[in-house]
Amino acid sequence: MRKIASLAVAAALLLTGVSSLAAQDADKPGYLDTTLTPEQRAADLVKRMTLEEKATQLVNQARAIPRLKVPAYDWWSESLHGVAVKDVTEFPEPVGLASTFDTDAIHHMGEIISTEARIKHVQALKKNGGSSNIFEGLDFWAPNINIFRDPRWGRGQETYGEDPFLTGRMGVAFVTGMQGDDPKYYRVIATPKHYAVHSGPEPTRHFADVDVSKHDQMDTYLPAFRAAITEGKAGSIMCSYNSINGQPGCASQFQLVDQLRNKWGFQGYVVSDCGAVIDIFNGHHYRPTQAQASAISLIRGMDNECADFGKVSDNHDYKPYIDAVQQGYLPESDVDTALIRLFTARMKLGMFDPPETVPYTKIDEKLLESTEHRNYARKVAEESMVLLKNDGVLPLKPEVKNIAVVGPLADQTKVLLGNYNGTPSHIVSLLDGLKAEFPNAKITYAPGTQFLRPEDTLMPANLLTTPDGKPGLKAEYGEGMGFETKPKPITDRVESNVNLTESSIPAEAKSKDSFSVQWTGFITATETGDYVIGINADGFAAVRVNDKPVAQGWGAGLHTGRIHLIKGEKAALSVTYGHQKEGKFLARLIWNKYDPTPSPAAVEAARKADVVIAAVGITSDLEGEEMPVSEPGFLGGDRTSIDMPQPEEDLVQAVAKAGKPLVVVLMNGSALAVNWEKEHANAILEAWYSGEEGGSAIAATLSGKNNPAGRLPVTFYTGVDQLPHFEDYSMSNRTYRYFHGKPLYPFGYGLSYTTFAYKDLTIPADLKAGEPLSADVTVTNTGKLAGDEVAQLYLTFPSVPGAPIRALRAFKRVHLEAGESQKVHFDLKPRDLGMVSEAGDPLVSAGEYTVTIGGGQPGTDAPNATAKLKINGSLSLPE
Structure with missing residues (x-):
């Protein structure tokens, strides 16, 4: 079937005119003819290459081919929440982006990031004489839309949380914002990753074989990727390190062929995670030699191997592909198929066109880190703030004159940038944000602990x-x-x-x-x-x-x-x-x-203050991608405990003994089991890793200038005892959709400085399976302050094996003045009304549903309105 498909592609290209290209003027080869389609141009270029030249294009450091005027190009660039280079705008870490529940904001953020990426690329081309090195290209390996199924995973901070629907909506918004809407050219290409069943543990990812049911794949792990490809039209996708049901992610027949190419109709290119093709041989032992491992990956649909970070000076990265062809494991036609995909992408990025014809080559460099972009970073950071507890101490009263700030993170800026980040020239720490927000108050800062505060003291x-x-x-x-x-x-x-x-x-x-x-x-x-x-x-x-x-x-x-x-x-x-x-x-x-004990200075500062602000949590030096961490509760980038680190817990409890109002500000990329704080602190603000304007956004929230409306995109559990084994990928008793216990704070939770009410939920009483659902509800700001509300629509399904307890299927963030009412409208497509059977078949099931729209999940303290819906008949949905 694979060879037949390759022949069919070749035949189609011939029929559309490629066969006539050889007759064109030698001074203008077909691949430089902008009147041809990108696919035709790519095919013409590829057919002119030798086998070795072809192989050099299959790796991230694609070599220059001077005789064909092909410049060197490194496919590896990052833009998780800002371009990963210096002097760019940096937004909150994606788990914080998800807490905004604002797809419009994420879309515009993508536009800003890709605009700055284009400027950086043009600068790099000028500097390098037309070539671009690592982190200087236009293919960006983001967003990370893996499902944050377990809070112990160190890279969960990079994701949009635990819910497939929310992740899908955020992923589509990011991809479309990045890629732009020009009919001919991509602004940049976005790469959803890591396809698809991939969320830790970090130390075993190069050899782990994940056992997962088709139900959980279709219900949890694949939907966001499907949305990013079928709706967002992502031009690229990254396959993962680990194996899934016996096949490595970058050689998976089910994921790469059955789902991605056949079911979803993906026409773009697949890039491997870095080293994942080597893992096929060296980690998974799926093939006996590297040449065979590289061959099966390319045959199954991986097109570009991320092989090296440092500059390569030999042929070790691409030689396995030459060996595979020469040894008979890899048909050269499969190499051609991969390369046509890759060069089609480069054509759509305008890399072989005169710069004056490509709209994105003329962007004003003054937009880099512009005031407009910085202000938007602050807006998104403010929207990401989640108020977990407040007994009335917040917002801080204007008459507060003496503020004690404690905690190791209050004056740090690196923590605000999370991971996979760029480096802005301007970052506002919490301490600086507070000083600007409360200019008339005396602010006393005492870190209170050595934890997370290493001094730059040279080794004797x-x-x-x-x-x-x-x-x-x-x-x-x-x-x-x-x-x-x-x-x-x-x-x-x-x-x-x-x-x-x-x-x-x-x-x-x-x-x-x-x-x-x-x-x-x-x-x-x-x-x-x-x-x-x-x-x-x-x-x-x-x-x-x-x-x-x-x-x-x-x-x-x-x-x-x-x-x-x-x-x-x-x-x-x-x-x-x-x-x-x-x-x-x-x-x-x-x-x-090392001395972890709370400092007397912090306790004394708390005793003299009107209010105490404790900035505590974890950092991306503790949770992250496959790294050594020697602190208790952490392992290889993951966490073995979700408790607050003990030195910070000791500090918070020590300053609380002063008896002054205590506001805890959390900085973290994953859920913290702040059980003591929930019981004893006066207020808790979840700030995540909030980007370059994080300190300003937190301070504005504490003062009330920003009325918080963020919602948790993950469940906060009381401890690891509520969780299944970390290596178990079954969704049973995981995330709000399948967890039967009582969480510390539920998914979708967040407080405000005002109050809201829901009424007049209107839906049809009956639907035929396959018909869309329209829902209207009136939301009223019943408090005294203007604020945003996140209206969340949840479905409770008929009692059918495979159905979740409940599922988010629509949301909208709205702004309401005090006393204002607004009708909020939702349209749900048949897939939004669907579920997955126990056998793994997507369907709209017959039976009675409950539709709940409110400020959080049904069954919590969030205000909501509820109605019943009956669906007649059932409908199978395409995978």
Whole structure:
């Protein structure tokens, strides 16, 4: 069937005119003829290539082909909530974006991000003579629309939460905002990821085989991807690391062929997660050689392999494809099919057209980090705020004159950016936001704990010895970033410490586009105890002690972990740093003696204050993508506990003893089991990782200038004892749709400084299966303040095996002045009324439904209106 399909594609291209291209003027080959379709142009270009030239285009670092005037292009760029480069606008982490329940805002955010991406791309082309390197392209590996099924997953912060419907709506909004609406050209290409059954654990992702029912795939894991492709028209999609029911995600017949290509009609290209094709051989052992693994991935529909981050100088990344063709595992026609998809995408991005004909090449550079964009980042951050508890202390009264701010995160800015982030030139911390919002108040700040606050204190050089016992460390410099392949040696020497600056770097390394250095030796502590150790770096950095990973990170900043050292005993040390051109030359080995106890200064500040604001939570250095974390409650980027970290819990309880009103501000990317805070704090504000204007948005919410209306996109559980085993992908007793316990805070929950009421819910009493549903309800602001309300429509289904307890199927964020009423209208398509049978078949079932529209889930304290609906007959829905 595959060969027949490939022949059919080839025949179709011939019939539409490709066969006549050879007769065209040699000065203007067909692939440069803008009157042809992008597919025709791509096919013409591909047929002119040699096998090796073709292979060089199958990897993320696509090489230049000078004789065909094909520039080098790196397919790897990131834009999860802002372009992942410097001097760009940065929005809240996606879990915070989801809490806005505002698809219009996410769509416009996508427009802003892609506008800045186009500007950065044009700048890169000018700088690089027409080529673009990593993070400089127009293909962006976002959004992450995996389902956040378990709060322990470290990358859940990157998603739009636990609900397939909400995730689908947010994903479509992001994709369409990014890609634009020009009939000929993409602004950029969006890449929903990681297709599809992928949400931890992080340490096992390269070899794990997820066992999942067809019901859970159709009901939970696939719908958001289906929406992004069939409705959002995403031009690309990324396949995952893990295997699903015995087949690796990047070689899955069910996902890539049956669903994506056949059922959904996807015409774009598939990119692999980075290293996922290598995992097919090396992790999953699905094929006995790398050539065979690469072949089966391409045959099943993977078109572009993400193979390397650092600049590649040999052919190790693309050679397996040449081997696969030459050894008979991979028909060259399948290579052509993949390349036609890839070059069709580049044609639609305008990469082979005169720049003056492409509308997105002329965007005003002044839009980068413009006031308009920054203001929108603040608007979205304000919309993302979720008020979890308030006994009346908020908004803070104007007469509050003495504010104590405690907690390790209040003055930090890195925490606001989450992960997969760019670096804006302007970031507002909570402390700075409070000072601006309350200029007449005395604000006293005491961090209160060393936790999450490593100091940039250089490791004492007298504690370090080289492998052969001399003072200092052995430093080995190599060409390339050095964390994927063994770098080519440049030079080595003994250095007294890890303290690399522009003036201290060897000239031989400084001249390279990228270089790496590895320091090795020993630490010998003069006192037994726990220590924070790490590296302050601008680049890739990692620290290992006694051959165990302790700290690792990307980009500028401190990356730390905790170790225990015994007086007089040598501990083996290895520090790695990878530097890319144009980054700062910075790598400092830091350490601090660890003391987690609450500081007396914080307690004293609380005692003297009128109100205490505690900024606590976790950061993306604790939860994230496959990384070493040495703190209790965390493992490999995931969490083993969802409790507040103990040093912060101790601090909050210590300052609470002062008896002053206590406002807890949470910064985090996943649910925290704040049981004590719910019982004892006066107010709790969930702020997430809120972006460059996060501090301003939080402060405005505390003052009442922003009336919070965000809603939880995830369930807050009371603890891990309410959760199934993390590695179990069954949805039984997971998320609000299938959880039978009582959560700490439910999905869809959020308070306001005003109140709302719902009435006059109008729906038809009966529908025939397959007919759409129209619903109207009147929402009234019954309070004294203007504010937003998020009207949420939930369905409760007939008692049919496979049906969830309830499911969100529509929502709308509306603004109402005090006393104002507004009629809110919803239209539900047949798929919105559908469910999935126990066997995995999507359908609209006959029977009685309950329709509830309100400020939260039915059965909670949220105001709502309810009506019954009967659907006559049943209808099978297409997969």
